Amino acid sequence: MPEGLSYAAAGVDIEAYERVLERVKPLIAATHGKEVAVGVGPFAGLYALPGGGHLAASADGVGTKIKVAIAAGAHRGIGTDIVNHCVNDIATAGARPLFFLDYFATGRLDPDVFAQLIEGMTAACTKAGCALLGGETAEMPGVYALGDYDLAGFIVGLVEVGRRQDPNAIRAGDVIVGLPSSGLHTNGFSLVRKVFEDVPLSKVYPELGRPLGEELLEPHLSYLEPLRTMRWKGAAHITGGGILGNLPRCLPEGLGARLERKSWVEPPIFGLVRKRGRVSNDEMLGTFNMGLGMVVVMDGSDVPSGAQVVGEVVRHSAPDRVMIR
């Protein structure tokens, strides 16, 4: 590889998306009545219920992690991934999940793949106390190549009265707690697949201690339980865009974050990706979770014993809203 890999070089252009999103935002905003509390931008949309409280909703995909699952012939974890990704998104709004629906599209239905996905989804739904309420299965020969598929998830949760997070309660000096990830979760796979494109999934790197395929397919963790039991002010699910892209989404204007890099353990897969792909530090932090699947902002007095403090909220004046030293 002559040059270090980047996410854009791997075929994903987040900036182009952000530009067109600016263009269509007024159209989307025009569909929002007074019931819509939070629209596009944060991790979940909020919709006021007539009887009080809010519904929180989110749509997600698992991205090209699916290609690794197809190559490995192991799909159950992808079902877990999509549910937990969705659960985490609405948990950042203080919601408990009510129900989940899936969209599964493929070139030609492989019953075993479908059954594995349903197994993963139903197990994760049960764990989250969430009903798998429905779904759509589409056979689309001509769009999906034989063996290929895509899986999207939609979740709806309830934010009970008084449980809605108020980001404006966040102050400089608040503490940032990190919740450890299990590895890559579901983001950055277009880049990861480039980095390992010539490596068999069965390869055991000493630092991983298990086959590469298993490491890459480790399911996305759910943070529902800590977010339902801790007292906190804001939370950011670290997904596409990494720590740099996601942490600011839970902070009010004028505030930023300072993180202490050495305060958490980076799982070895990230070092391997950095080294093999010659990926820059900024690119790593702007793409991957780096070991923190969720970061939670809270008052210093609310930090539970044993929690991993990774930084603090600061007044934001520098060009970078998140500083990592």
Next chain:
Amino acid sequence: MPEGLSYAAAGVDIEAYERVLERVKPLIAATHGKEVAVGVGPFAGLYALPGGGHLAASADGVGTKIKVAIAAGAHRGIGTDIVNHCVNDIATAGARPLFFLDYFATGRLDPDVFAQLIEGMTAACTKAGCALLGGETAEMPGVYALGDYDLAGFIVGLVEVGRRQDPNAIRAGDVIVGLPSSGLHTNGFSLVRKVFEDVPLSKVYPELGRPLGEELLEPHLSYLEPLRTMRWKGAAHITGGGILGNLPRCLPEGLGARLERKSWVEPPIFGLVRKRGRVSNDEMLGTFNMGLGMVVVMDGSDVPSGAQVVGEVVRHSAPDRVMIR
């Protein structure tokens, strides 16, 4: 074409799907608490709200109609399609839409395609009184070919207390009213694309009176308004599986339907598909809406003036639950 085309021959195997669905149904049912009123099967899942009433939810795709839109470079109608498909599904449960989310996945984001889709979705959302609350946009190089994309929709509506349909109120002798479709809507496109694979989209068939591409891309109609204003007992959205596959879904056990074929006007596109593809009558009725986008079951005394009565509910003893003569 040596033989008549069928949906299975066009690469879609509905029976294989139904077999695997039987296999996973117990897993899905195990995720259902007492709040779940209707799970997989009908057009919408129902979830009881703590404060009374139910949420109705549905997930849908637009299938390979997307390939026609890509070939024609016209995507706005696909946005309309996905919203109206979702709106109709939950309208059969007596719901009014609250909010909609989309999942858009593509190989490389084309801002103009995305903007057109959002235009179609937001216009249809506004018409349905529904907020576009969020969505997921995924760039998945390696899954989607350059220029290809997929679009799924997810909708949540509210079934107010007392508005929940009771299929057990349906009696033999009830009247079936048909609501006209605008053409193919969003189903049967894998077959339609085979039928017209060697025909340019610009071709004007005399019976269509406009270019084939325009006819194929005519957007899916919304039946929200008639379903919100009429008094009725059951409704079937005629989507994948056609009239034969969908009408029984709104009928209780032991009841079937007898339809009078001459009672409604079949749009010319269906005759053209039948003729060019040498598609059998049963295949047509089991794949397409044939001119009826929604069928509604009601007491004879509730039929509004001007409504198109297309048949009646009968006791079901014959092997075919829907008889069309």
